[in-house]
Amino acid sequence: MSIIEKAAGRLAKPTVGAPAPEPAAAPPVDVQSPPPAPVEIAAPAAQGKSRSKTIELNLAKLQEAGMVTPNAGRSAIAEEFRAIKRTLITQALERSEKSAKPNNLIMVTSSLPGEGKTFCAINLAISIAMELDHTVLLVDADVARPSILRNLGLDPEPGIMDVLLGKKFDVADVMLKTNVDTLSILPAGSSHRHATELLASQTMSKLLNELATRYSDRIVIFDSPPLLLTSEARVLAQQMGQVVMVVEGEITTQNALKNSLSQIAGCQNINLIYNKAKAFRGGDQYGYYYS
Known part of the structure; x- marks a missing residue:
């Protein structure tokens, strides 16, 4: 069972006129288990050709797990993320100074796992x-413990690390189209002991520039490692136009948050999502708050 499937027990659905009952204890949405043994991902047979692979997201299962889906009706979580995304989209469309990073590169991170x-x-x-x-490109940049494909119930695929390692992959070869026409996914790919150096390389800078500028309507979302766990997140943050810090309500300590923010102080746009917050008096409803 994926983390997303477990998330359904974590998110209480709103009840009009009265708070919902206290949800049963469940694992945190983003708890990350110890990393599995490295997976050897074979290159495509025809090295010079684009794979142009399309994957099927099980939208019904995502909806059952309490996720936002295009075909679902109005829901509390859909409204919460509508509010969260609006400022990010506005900033993504703003023209930056030549020295600034593209605002359509948005990194989502946290202080520690499980937030x-x-x-x-x-x-x-x-x-x-x-x-x-x-259009949106979702990048699994948590290269030590990739979880995007696993959470979506999909098998490992070549990804961004294989491009950076020069394994004869072009970014078009590893980008996955989905049955949501405007959403594509770029997996993490192979693990590597020098992941930080690869993410800080000129090859990475060129790749980010290509992702940011190839399509004028594209917004790129990076799921990064936690800031206090690895150095990869700090390297990524230095190349992002916007950073979204996820803070777990009543769990993330003030000290952890201060330490995390100090590591990305040079970023031009830092935003906070207060996650798993008890929204109503009595503490019965979970929610998301953006600032």
Whole structure:
């Protein structure tokens, strides 16, 4: 069972006129288990050709798990992410100074594992993909413990690390189209002991520039590692136009948040999502708050 499937027990559905009952204890949405043994991902047989692979997201199962989906009706979580995405989209469309990073590169991170960053990154990507004027690329940049494909019930695929390692992959070879026409996914790919150096390389800078500028309507969402766990998140943050910090209500300490923010102080746009917050008096309803 994926983390997303477990998330359904974590999110209480709103009841008009009265708070919902206290949800049963469940694992945090974004708890990350110890990393599995490295998976050897074979290159495609025809090395010079684009794979142009399309994957099927089980939208019904995502909806059952409490996720945002394009075909679902109005829901509390859909409304919450509609509010969250609006400022991010506005900033993504603003023209930056030449020295600034592209505002359509948005990194979602947290201080520590288990605060809900992957859950928020997936929901944010799907919510923005529901816009009429934008396409979205969701990048699994948590290269040490990739979870996007696993949470979506999909098998490992070549990804961004294989491009950076020069394994004869072009980014078009590893980008996955989905049955949501405006949403594509770029997996993490192979693990590597020098992941930080690869993410800080000139090859990565060129790749980010290509992702940011190839399509004028594209917004790129990166699910990054936690800031206090690895150095990869800090390297990524330095190259992002916007950073979204996910903070778990009543769990994330003030000290952890201060330490995390100090590591990304140079970023031009830092935003906070207060996740798993008890929204109503009595503490019966979970919600998401953006600032």
